[in-house]
Amino acid sequence: MPEPTEKTTPGAKIAYLAGGAASTGLIAGLHARLLLFPPYRLFVLALIRMGFSGRSLVIAVPYLWLLAFFLAPFLIVLKISLAEVVIAQPPYTPLFVFIEDGFIAIQASLDNYLFLMEDSLYWKSYLSSLRIAFISTGLTLLIGYPIAYGMIRAPKRWRFALLMMVILPFWTSFLIRVYAWIGILKKEGLLNLALMQLGIISEPLTILNTDIAVYIGIVYSYLPFMVLPLYANLEKMDLSLLEAAADLGCRPIKAFWVVTVPLSVPGIVAGCFLVFIPALGEFVIPDLLGGSQTLMIGKTLWSEFFNNRDWPLSSAVAVILLLVLVIPIVLFQRMQERSARAEA
């Protein structure tokens, strides 16, 4: 797989980062080895006789993956969102009902979606989640970009150590890292103690159980997802371009804005998506660090599912959440493709 060029879409970029380059080779190797195994060989030969080429089979694997682990669960959630609550096991009405004489009736209603529009709580939760995700993504970019930039400008022998420092926190459970912030941010926590010792503040600050703590938690947790794609992107940048800019009389700061930043747009986009998407549906961080006034769709969904036992309504909340995420991504992809074509 070629390294993604500046024109590849963010989706391809993400796939590349996720190890797409390695897996294509892996799958081909696995396929070659499995051909020695008679049942697999017969299965593949049968498929080829049916008109599938080896190439289309390799392409089919990720599609089958998507079908099994994305589309099928989504359809189940969609199905439940059209049902009604009942006190039963499972606690919703079935979609298909067998009635007498072998007829099958379909029971589906859009009531749950209508209800979501009636009560302001839901759209306020979506908006509040969007706001928190947007701001945290912005902050993560502001902090992550200098880190990634510093990493590529650092001497070569340090790079590996710096990269490890970004990755190392992943070796501890996410939950424990978020819990640790409770100890840092609480009234008698490390942060307040340090600030008071230094004489910066006289009264302890209330940070835990506020939106600020949620921002800190999200920015901290998702920072590596911003730094790694930016690093991968910036590392490939041809530094002689900056020299050329300097030769032509461009100050370093201006060279950064007119050369480095535009070249790193694919990295910025990939990093922002990797942070924004999970941050939008985040549940653990607002639950542990946020206060009761922190409104996020993940928490609203939790209370619908567990407190109200309303599986259909919470499924509807989840379907809308997916649309909120997918529609802008698709629009963005379209835009990118169009601008790529225009450039070509």
Add this chain to the structure above:
Amino acid sequence: MKKLSLFAPALAVAALALPLSSAAAQNKVVNVFNWSDYIDESILEDFENETGIKVVYDVFDSNEVLETKLLAGGTGYDVVVPSGTFLSRQVQAGVFQKLDPEKLPNLSNMWGVVLDRTAKYDPGNAYSINYMWGTTGIGYNEGQILDRMADAPVDSWRMIFDPEVVSKFADCGIHVLDAPVELIPAALNYIGEDPDSQDPDVIRKAEAVLTAVRPHIQKFHSSEYINALANGDICMAVGWSGDVLQARDRADEADNGVTIKYVAPNEGALMWFDQMAIPSDAPNVEAAHTFLNYIMRPDVMAKASNYVYYANGNEASKEFLEEDVIDDPAIYPTPAALESLYTTTPYAPKVQRVVTRLWTKVKSGQ
């Protein structure tokens, strides 16, 4: 593959030769799903030694998680321990099977006072036995509270529902259970309404009480307060009796100068019950009955209570209880206090929606 083929004939022979014992062997396990930190582990060992039935023990920490598993079905558990209001709805949903009284001779040890109350959730106590019960009240840090208000009404709900009183403690941190089914009845009881009201118009009256004190509450959470109280991070919490007593013991062990007290306030407090029941799709029904019967043995039940500091519904166990359990009014309330405790019935789905919505509004202001 080879190992398996050697074993298979041996197994087949064993099955042919000893059909009875192999059927018994299948029943030699019981899968128990109970609350975390809720049993003296030696009880399980004793049970295994005595009956030869292996206990596979697994824990959960919220009724909601248990209920979601039960409603999805096929949990593979033989004994589960939901609380009364949850049990009641789960019985309606057909999640449990009726107990067989013939296999439970120790039922005669149970305590009438508790049986009368649990019958509200499980008519005739046909589906469940009581494991532990407790109250929902106030836990507080004695030093911090008395420093701020020397004459604090510590045995009254005014501590949390009277804005004038509660505002004095806002600076040292107050946690409240994130459980509308506990707090709304408490608020209704405080203003003299029926705590068990199912009428949405009455339930809405609780909103004003809760909203008035909302600014003084730091967090709504159902488990963080145990550690927070014990560490002295907060000075008051509305919580479950046993949890607060656990916080008290942790603070004593840490010897950090924190003294935690628990009260079920005078105006009355919610009495709740954790009930053991057998799911209708339980794989080992026979072993489950053996387990329930064993748990109802007076000495076993007393051992459990002595360990977890909760009262149980077993009258015969009282003589085996240690003094610091049976004589502690925070665990076994006096008969007069027992009279003031109230129970609630589960809300119908439509009312539940009003309750959850009201709760969200109180918590988030939305």
